Amino acid sequence: MPGYKQLPDRRIAPHGLAGQVLLQEWLIDRHGWTRSAALQFVIIAGGHHGVPPTSADIRELAIRPELLRTSDSASVWRDVQGELLDRCAKVCEVGDRFADWQAVKLSQQAQVLLTGLVIVADWIASNPDLFPYFPEGRKASDAERVAAAWRGLNLPNPWQAVDQGEEPAEFFSSRFRLPPGARVRPIQERAVQVARGMAQPGLLVIEAPMGEGKTEAALAVAEIFAARSGAGGCYVALPTMATGNAMFPRLLDWLRRIPDAEPDRGPRSVLLAHSKAALNEEYTGLVHAGRRAARGIEADGHGDQWRPRDDRRVSSAELVAHQWLRGKKKAMLASFGVGTIDQLLFMGLKSRHLALRHLALAGKVVIIDEAHAYDTYMNSYLDRVLSWLGAYRVPVVVLSATLPAGRRRELAEAYAGAAGDSAAFADLETADGYPLLTSIEPGGLPITEAVAPSSRSAEINLERLSDDLVELGNRLAEELVEGGCALVVRNTVGRVLETATYLGERFGFDRVTVAHARFLDLDRAGKDADLLARFGPPEKCAGRRPTDLHIVVASQVAEQSLDVDFDLLVSDLCPIDLLLQRMGRLHRHMRGEDQCDRPYRLRTARCLITGADWTAAPVEPVKGSRRIYRMHALLRSAAVLEPYLAGTAETGRVVRLPQDISPLVQRAYGPDPVGPEDWQEAMIRASDEQELHQREQVKKARDFQIKDVGKPGRALIGWVDAGVGDADDTRSGRAQVRDGVEGLEVFVVQRHPDGTLATVPWLSKGRGGRELPTEAVPEPGLQRIVAACGLRLPYQFSIPATLDRAIEELEAECIPAWQSKECHWLAGELILMLDEDCRTRLAGFDLHYSPANGLEVSNAG
Known part of the structure; x- marks a missing residue:
């Protein structure tokens, strides 16, 4: 064979592509396969370095056959290459199966997963720590070397979930640390029953109020789905790193309580999936445990048997972040993970080693929390990912307190692969009732079911407040005259700081706490912990809640993940779903009978809405809010709130939670006109601008998006062509799946x-x-x-x-x-x-x- 320098075009024949072409020739020449039948299988070899070849790659190599065999001895090369493949077929004991396999139309899902499996096998087999080139001691057989390497790698076994059929009350009390006297909520009980009643696990959308235990319901459903589908793990996707960090200890607590079909199967591998996971102390503790679980191998001193270098064993109940499963490409292979939605959206992004991410998620139950929190750009990726998860029959649980009906339909159609004009899916936009469960079995149609609300309810009085700091200060002084804890939520950090400075000067800086995303990571974590310690559930903050007046001025960080509870809420005008999330921090917990432990005048929940010029027609939100949320969502929010703010609604100024959550969200995000007549011209103009913006977002998102699942038998040629390279959780990586x-x-x-x-x-x-x-x-x-x-x-x-x-x-x-x-x-x-x-x-x-x-x-x- 000519030397490397004599083959300047060698890069045209990387060994993955060369292997694909040679394997295809062998199947055609020796086994009589057609080209199309062979291509769907051989692409697995071609893509095992992370990127399946394109048609252009294949054509380039076809016109340079000398890169596969020298022309003067081509027949000898062909015979040797054929001999090697014949030997592989014999070792694998598949020589008599090629005639049957030729008729198979291999699905694209199978091609992707087999490619991922080959990548993992290749990485393990080519690891010199596991397979030394020159092992010490006597010459070991292949079987001995494989057994020793497998012991040295010591990969955690996948989860083998088991549904023991407990009644929901027993089920929840054994899995979760419920507060004294707590009872299973109706939405939790019914979610478990629906999951058990589905013929096959599929998609379950849980819509329920804030603080209703949706997370616990999702984990319970995940356990049932895993037991019935064979899923070996679970991934929980959340909007931000902060929400991921807050969820991580809850996942660990659940993992330590769930049963396994074989209790002594060893440790479970766990992942915190975001770019700052290494700074999370609870996660780094699991990383240290994982270093004990992954070991190199060596021959012992006598050369009689092979054994791991480190004989220490990890407790069967232990959770570890396994050493071999670390790194941006392999990390998602861990059985259990919590992290940002980005890690899930990367499944829809054209990128190297994409098959590995599909392999990792295809074997799990996927939980998507805060499904309302994503914009059109991210939803485009999420819908594409759901279409692949549905094709893999991956069980998915979607959670939201404030999901628009149109978005409910889009999620269901994406998972089911349904046509947009299907009447059954169109009904999802008119389904009423709240809380609400929507279930879809693989290949089936959606079923919705309204669930009785729990006894938890709140009546929140709404009022307008002008965007004037002096008036804000006067109103807080009036409301907090007997003490109490107030939350003021601003839409921009600039407004947070301006407000905090004024209120600090007026009430004392020791009575004002600032919370936003522009803190050092360590300071931000400390802020969250402090807020939970002082304003969290009564059983967790006993004796630490301020007895005098205290004001927390926060940005949107107060909307999600923090289980905090305040006596009074002031909020900038924002989209209705986010405003309702903020209201979920108001009288979130019962403090004494009929809230008697709160200051007398604050026993009635009150939300003051500011951040806008209420005298304008239509209302004029402040500039910062318009920049972040756009005018359309703000005007629709103000329009559906107008009857309450003006006291003309049936209930006057009172928003009832949870009864009014879904009606408000559906009206704000629905197609029907809302608001006063003299607002309509401006609202139509804002709607047109919003539609144009959304079309541009969808078009932009599709630039690097993989296609929907293709027909069985169609090879993955060029599957990630013109992609982004490596997809990772960096600033540039996240920019691919987040707009802006x-x-x-x-x-x-x-x-x-x-x-x-x-x-x-x-x-x-x-x-x-x-x-x-x-x-x-x-x-x-x-x-x-x-x-x-x-x-x-x-x-x-x-x-x-x-x-x-x-x-x-x-x-x-x-x-x-x-x-x-x-x-x-x-x-x-x-x-x-x-x-x-x-x-x-x-x-x-x-x-x-x-x-x-x-x-x-x-x-x-």
Whole structure:
């Protein structure tokens, strides 16, 4: 064979493609297969390096046969290649099955999963730690080497769920730590019954109010679905890292309580799936356990038998983040995972090793939480992913408190692969009742069922409040005269900081807490923990809830995941589903009989809506709200609230939860006109703009989206052609499945006047004020502290010109010693250096950070 330098076109015949072509020739020449019959199978070999070949790739190689065999001895090469494949068929004992297989039309789902399986097998078999090229001791047989490698790899066994048929009350009490006196809610009980009653596990959409235990219902259903489908794990997808972090300990608690068909099957592999998982202390504890579970192999000293290097065993009840299952490509193969929705949406993104992500999710039950929280761009990806999950018959549970009926239909159609004009699916848009269950069996039609609400209910009085800080302060002083805890939710961080400053000056800064997303990661985690400790459920915050007046001023971080409870709510005008989520933080828990433990005047739940000019026709939301939510959703929200705000609704100013949740959401997101007559012209204009925006989002989303499942027998040629390369949970990776540019992320340190660097001084547990070497690589513990001080800069730094300038200025401060491969936490990251007063200037903006208020940004003077 000519040498490498004599074959300048060698790149045209990578061994995956070469293997595909040779295997296809062998099937055609030796076994009489047709080209189309062979192609659907051989593409599995062609794509085992992460990207199936394209038609152009195949044509390029076809006109250069010398890359597969030299022309002067082509017949010899062909004979040898055929001999090797004959030998493989004999070893695998399949030589007599090719005639039957030729008639098979292999589904695209099967092609994808087999490709993923080959990738995993290839990675295991080519690992020199597991299969040493020159093993010590006596020469081992192939069987001995495989057995030793498998013991060394020590992959956790998949979950073997078992449904023991307990009554719902017993089922929930054994799986979840229910508060004293708590009873199973009707939606939880009925979800379990519906899951057990489905002929085959499929899609179950659970719509129920905030705080009704939807998460516990979903995990219970996942257990039943897994027992009936053979799914070996579960993945819970949430909107943000913060919601993922909040869910992670709940998943672990559940995992420690669920039964297994074989209780002594060893540890269960667990994943926290987002880019900052390594900073989560509970997860890193599982990572350390996982290092014990994955071991290399070696021959023992006597050379008589092969055994793992480390004989330690992991307890059968232990949960681990298995070492071999770490990394952006293999991580999702872990049996159980919690993480951002991005990890699920990547399943619909053209990217390398996409088959691995499909393999990982096709064997699980998938839970999608907060399904209402995604925009048109993300929903386009989610619908494509659901179509593949439905084709794989993956059980899926979707959760939402405020799901528009049109979106309910889209989710169902995507999973079922149904035509858009199906009457059965059209009925989903008119289904009434709340709470509501929607179920679809594979190949079936949707069934909806209204469920009786629990006894939990709230009546919330709505009022307008002008967007004036003085009036806000006066009203809070009036309402909190006897004390009490108020939550003020603003739509932008700028408004949060402006409001907090005013209220702090008026009531005292010790009585005002700020919460938003513009804090260091460690500070943000501390803020969440503090809010839960002081304003969480009564049984968890006993003795710590403020007895005097206290005001929390927050951004949208208060909408999701935090189980916090306030006496009074003030909110900027926002889309109706989000406003209802915010209302879910008002009188969320019972504090004494008939709320008697709350201040007398706050025993009636009250929500004051601000952030708009209420005198305009139509109402005029503040600029920041329009930038974030767009005018259409804000006007529709204001329109359906108008009868309550004006006191002309049947119940006056009272919104009843949960009874009014679904009617308000469906009217706001439905097609019928809403609002006063003199609003209609502006609302039509906003609707037209919204439709155009949504069409553009869908078109943009499809640029890198895989196609729907093709017909059986159609090979995956060019499946991820013109894709994005590797899909990973980085800023650029997330930008593929989320519309818009994410803010620039930096790691924050402090620079002293003498030029030395240190970690910021206020960090607890001895992490603050630690000196950082600049002429050497910081030890890993210090690196981790700096990485835990990540901060996402605000929208001003997403503007291309400002972004480029900021990156240029930050790169000019690069510390060479921190760029080495030994500095894996910090290499390639941007470092923001604050002075002694925690201030700096960047790209023409003045930045000031404080642990109380987070990052404040202003134009440089």
